[in-house]
Amino acid sequence: MAAGISRAWGWFRGNRWVQTALSPPTYLSLAFLTLGGFVAGVIFWGGFNTALEITNTEKFCTSCHEMEANVFEELKGTVHFTNRSGVRATCPDCHVPHEWTNKIARKMQASKEVWGHIFGSIDTREKFLALRKHLAEREWERMKANDSLECRNCHSSESMDLAKQNPRAASAHEQFLFTGQRTCIDCHKGIAHRLPDMSGVPGWQ
């Protein structure tokens, strides 16, 4: 074991590229290296985040016809797309966490969707409908696990004025939401897209 580690270390230090990387620069100035490193860092980091933000737009999401023809079309009739005040939610508002670490984690999971697009797992309406329950369950599970974080980015329970709500809504929120017994997605399923077959889902007949 120890001999193996020492042999691996010896190979590592003996590698020509590693030796170059670890030896001090002969021709380049310290200022060039530090400032150049700084500028390159800004470019790489900025470029990465810019690319990330481009994938975080509705235009990007609906550039795939799977999204454009199914879920985006269904969203259009709902209150999250058209309403009296004209404030609306776009795809990433609900489906991508806003906080950076979680966003990256979600983006990595979403690479599966690229795979699905390339291999056409839901490239027809029939295929989409057949998989809809599975897809919906994944989203419900994700939102339940993070306590409906994406809902709460806009709908804060602290700012809810129960007096302005319908009495039924107010009592339900008081009983279930404020006590932490339930989270938004437990009751508000299918508010932005059509529902899959709901038999067996808790709270549905």
Add this chain to the structure above:
Amino acid sequence: MKRSVFAALISIGPCLAAGAIFAQDAPRLRGPEPFTKETPAPPMQRQVTDDVRVRRNYPDQPPVIPHSIEGYAMDLNANKCMSCHARKFTDQSQAPMISVTHYQDRDGNTLGGLAPRRYVCVACHVPQTTARPLVENVFTDMDELAEPERQPERGRH
């Protein structure tokens, strides 16, 4: 030949005239403009959401819905109404349970749950708006006919 043509004309005349006369008397739900002219649609009415139960006009009347049902799922996959009005959810929702008649199929057999023929709630139960009626409502409650002196003041129809 000439006589039959004349008879035909004579008999068509009153029909045409009657059509014109009755057409003027028919209630014009779409307003005074002729149907050939496209008129702007009236604005959508807001649904009544006061949650106050509305009296039925006759015992068999399907009760009307005193809350908004905007965006409620009602298709093959999901029935949002049943999330509150199904028997097993009425304790937490405090909503009225669907009537026992809704458990029976058309042969009168009682089933374990909502009968398929009763699945589409909005076929009979509808939300209300405060829209002005398009035609005058001359409906009279049967109690009002039988015991006119014992009738309380009517609220919303």
